[in-house]
Amino acid sequence: MTTTLLATRGLTRRFGGLTAVSSVDLDVGAGEIVGMIGPNGAGKSTLFNMIAGALVPTSGSIELDGVRVDGLAPHAIAARGVMRTFQHNRPFAGMSVVENVMIGMQARPQSSLLDIIAGTRAAARFETESQARARELIDFVGLGDWIGAEVTTLSFGQGRLLEIARALAGSPRLIMLDEPAAGLTAAECDRVAAIVREIAGRGVAVLVIEHDMRFLMPLAERVAVLNFGQLIATGTPAQVQAHPQVVEAYLGDLGALADA
Ligand SMILES: Nc1ncnc2c1ncn2[C@@H]1O[C@H](COP(=O)(O)OP(=O)(O)OP(=O)(O)O)[C@@H](O)[C@H]1O
Ligand SMILES: [Mg+2]
Numbered sequence: 001m002t003t004t005l006l007a008t009r010g011l012t013r014r015f016g017g018l019t020a021v022s023s024v025d026l027d028v029g030a031g032e033i034v035g036m037i038g039p040n041g042a043g044k045s046t047l048f049n050m051i052a053g054a055l056v057p058t059s060g061s062i063e064l065d066g067v068r069v070d071g072l073a074p075h076a077i078a079a080r081g082v083m084r085t086f087q088h089n090r091p092f093a094g095m096s097v098v099e100n101v102m103i104g105m106q107a108r109p110q111s112s113l114l115d116i117i118a119g120t121r122a123a124a125r126f127e128t129e130s131q132a133r134a135r136e137l138i139d140f141v142g143l144g145d146w147i148g149a150e151v152t153t154l155s156f157g158q159g160r161l162l163e164i165a166r167a168l169a170g171s172p173r174l175i176m177l178d179e180p181a182a183g184l185t186a187a188e189c190d191r192v193a194a195i196v197r198e199i200a201g202r203g204v205a206v207l208v209i210e211h212d213m214r215f216l217m218p219l220a221e222r223v224a225v226l227n228f229g230q231l232i233a234t235g236t237p238a239q240v241q242a243h244p245q246v247v248e249a250y251l252g253d254l255g256a257l258a259d260a
Contacts, residue, residue, distance in 0.1 A: 002029030002030050002031050002032050003029060003030050004027050004028070004029055005028055005029060005030045005064060005065060005173060005174055005205045006026070006027065006028040006051065006062070006063070006064060006174055006205060006207070007025075007026070007027050007062075007063045007066075008024055008025060008026045008027075008047075008050075008051070008060065008061065008062050008063075009025050009060055009061045009063075010023045010024075010025065010059060010060035010061065011023070011024040011025075011026070011047070011050060011057055011059075011060035011061070011062060011070075012024070012057060012058045012059045012060050013043075013046050013047075013050055013055060013057055013058050014058045019229050020043045020046040020229050021043040021046050021047050021050065021226075021229045022043075022228070022229035022230045023060065023230070024043075024047060024060070024226070024229075024230070024231045025231065026047075026224055026231065026234075028174065028205045028206075028207055029205060030173070030203050030204070030205050031200050031201070031202075031203045031204065031205065032200065032205055032206070032221055032222065033196060033197070033200045033206045033208065033219060033220050033221050033222075034205075034206065034207050034208070034220060034221070034222045034223070034224060035208050035209075035210060035216045035217075035219065035220030035222070035223040035224070035237070036207060036208065036209045036210075036223070036224050036225075036226065037209075037210065037211070037213070037216065037223060037224075037225050037226070037240075038225055038226035038227055038249070039227060039249060039250070042226040042227050042228065042229065043226050043228075043229040044178075044209045044226055045087055045178055045209065046229075047226070048084060048176050048178055048207070048209065050062065050070070051077075051082065051084075051174075051176060051207075052074055052077060052078075052082060052084045052176065053069070053072050053073055053074040053075075053076065053077035053078075053082075054074055056070075056071060057070050057071075064077075064080055064081075064082065064173075064174070069082075075107070078107040078108060078170060079107070079108055080173075081108060081170075081171065081172055081173030081174060082172065082173070082174045082176070083104075083107060083108075083167040083168070083170040083172035083174070083175050083176070084167060084175065084176040084177070084178065085160075085163040085164055085166075085167050085175075085176070085177050085178055085180060086163070086178055087178040087179050087182075087209075089156070089159040089160060089162075089163055090163070091151040091152065091154075091159055091162065091163075092151065093150075093151060093152050094150065094152075095150070095151060096147070096148050096149060096150060096151065097138060097143055097146050097147050097148065097149055097151060097154070097162060097165075098131070098134050098135065098138060098147050098148065100151055100162055100165075100166055101134040101137055101138055101162070101165050101166050101169045102130055102131070102134050102169065103166065103169075104165070104166035104167060104168070104169030104170050105130055105133070105134070105169045105170065107169070107170035108170040108171050108172075133169070134169060135147065137165045137168050137169055138165055140165070140168075140195070140198075141161040141162070141164055141165045141168075141191070141195060142161060142191050143158060143161055143162060143165065146158060156183055156184075157183070157184045157185055157188040160180060160183070160184060160188070160192070161188070161191065161192070161195075163180075164177065164180065164192070164195060168199065172199075172204055173204060173205065174204070174205040174206075174207065175199065175204055175205070175206055175207070176206075176207045176208075176209075177196070177206070177207070177208045177209065177210075178209045179209055179210055179211065180192050180196075180208065180210065181210055181212045181215040181216075182210075182211065182212070189212070189215050192215075193215065193218075193219050196208065196219060197219070208220065216237075217237040217241070218237075220237055221236070222234060222235065222236060223235065223236070223237050223240045225240055225243070225245075225246050225249065227245070227249040232245045232246065232249065233245060233246050
């Protein structure tokens, strides 16, 4: 049994009269790959935004390692090892791939700010080590040949992989990927799946939102299903695909479940 890293209890977010996320209890263990599915507008991204601190919950709690983090600012949550990618790519235009990845490192600095300000040898060493680590991550996601490329010259799929590299640069304990496979080629999907397995194998908790069942079902150890903000099922991929409420939520889109 893995240790629980993330635990939400009664997590709720309202937008005016709309309850986008309704009393969600979700656990993710260290090294676990948890998939999150649900129809458009089910509240998946809103849940991520709350966990990342981008949205303040209306009610409920979020714990990391048993410590409450709800209500903390995004940078404070990132500093505790929570990294995420967005549903849409967010490259820093005008900068290279390696520079984009190094920006991700600032989310969770490994060297003290004092060292950097002091401009000491420690800071110089930090800079060199950062570059080496960025290079490693860029190779890891398969962008080694584009390390110096300006980011807007990348293909869509390469941009997606860069987002993952930048999130990994923050040394996550929990990484949340919002539709990482959307718009990717089959080869790029395989690459993302391999990346996810590798980082989970290193003990990182992975929470993946995805509509592509063929990508998600073989990858996730557990799947959580949101519908109209409510967690209607959690279980193994086989369990949720056979769950009557899940099948009902996907009525009209049964092919999506059956294809997996
Ligand atoms: N900032 C906001 N203000 C008002 N309503 C919002 C806001 N963000 C999300 N919503 C609403 O909350 C609901 C859940 O949206 P959310 O983006 O979390 O869904 P989702 O499951 O990620 O959908 P998709 O699969 O389309 O990405 C939707 O009805 C959406 O319109
Ligand atoms: Mg979304």
